[in-house]
Amino acid sequence: MSATPIESEFADRGSPVEPRESPARSRILVAAIQVFGTYGFSKSTVQEIAAAAGVSKPLFYRHFKNKQVVFEVVVERVFSDWHEAITEHVARADGTTVEALRVLFHGALEYAQARPFLNHLLARDSQLLLSTQSGIWDRACQALRSLIEQILRRGIEAGEVRSDVCVEHMADLLTEINFVYTNRQLHMGTAIETDLAEDIARCMFAAVTPVRASRVKERL
Template sequence: MTKTLTRIQQRNRSAILDAGLEVFSQYGFRGSTLDQIAEAAGLSKPNLLYYFPSKEAVHTALLERLLENWLAPLQALDPTGDPIQEILGYAQRKLALSRDYPRESRLFANEILQGAPRIHNILRGDLKTMVDDKAAIISGWAEEGQIADIDPHHLIFSIWAFTQHYADFDVQVRAVLGDKPPYDGAAVFLETLYEKLLTP
């Protein structure tokens, strides 16, 4: 039975997770410490340990929450919708995630670069199952001639690469673009690119 947290406990737990997100996304898992997280959360280290027994526990809680949000845009791909519009919609939802949750994107990227030790089972399990299911839908659209004949897995990979780049390499993108807002231009570019790519 899960113990119900008081309002103060909920607030402290939320502060720890937000601080952990900030610290991990900046320094990576290995470069981060519980002391840094506690300081960023405005709590003592013993107080932090009351809620999470280790740095790994904070990191795992963040990744589990992140993966729910990360999978939602792909889950929303509707097999009964217009194929090109469904794929364009997926790309735009992923771009919006990068715009609105850049720290989460960098946290995920850091975990992957380290070999995904804390989420490897999820990647091979829930993530793979969902991607395979949606890839089958995309393949069906291609077989019916509704979209161009394209490898569905690599199409999904390309959407991940194009959209998450703007969060993971934000400093580089803004250095090159200067005062231009990156996400406005990215949205137009992605729509043009994928519409041309997918049209039979």
């Protein structure tokens, strides 16, 4: 199987857990992305991963205790790359809170759409495993929540976000919205309709932006 650009990128970047990883460990992780991305966690085997990496099963177990451990390292890397990509998107936004939230939401959807292997890698059974037996899912949610909190706090300081908004609660809500629709796109295997994505983004903006005097008059 040929490596996708993201797989090659992970191989070059090295593990967040083991910066000086061996070539064999790196090959195992790249192979694991391919195998999990093709068959999902439940249907993948250590034998398939070892064969794809060109290593023996004993060598696999020298680096990883079992299939779940290598799966968690792979997913940790995916989430790390995903968060880095979204953060870069937000940093390139025009500076307004509205644009930052729009770029964040669309960036999450575009990231998933550009990487079809995530459909199997993050299937429902995989997410159940991560949420019940690992802290990876919680850390991914917290990373996104923290980024949204930063955006909202800057927006309040700039007068672009209502001062009465509870930043923690609103960030939690927007995090859930982002994950729900990104998940829906992954499980459907097709992109969320542009009109729907824009409507969702507008609803998020409306929930946090101040009501201007002209809009108040329109409602009266």
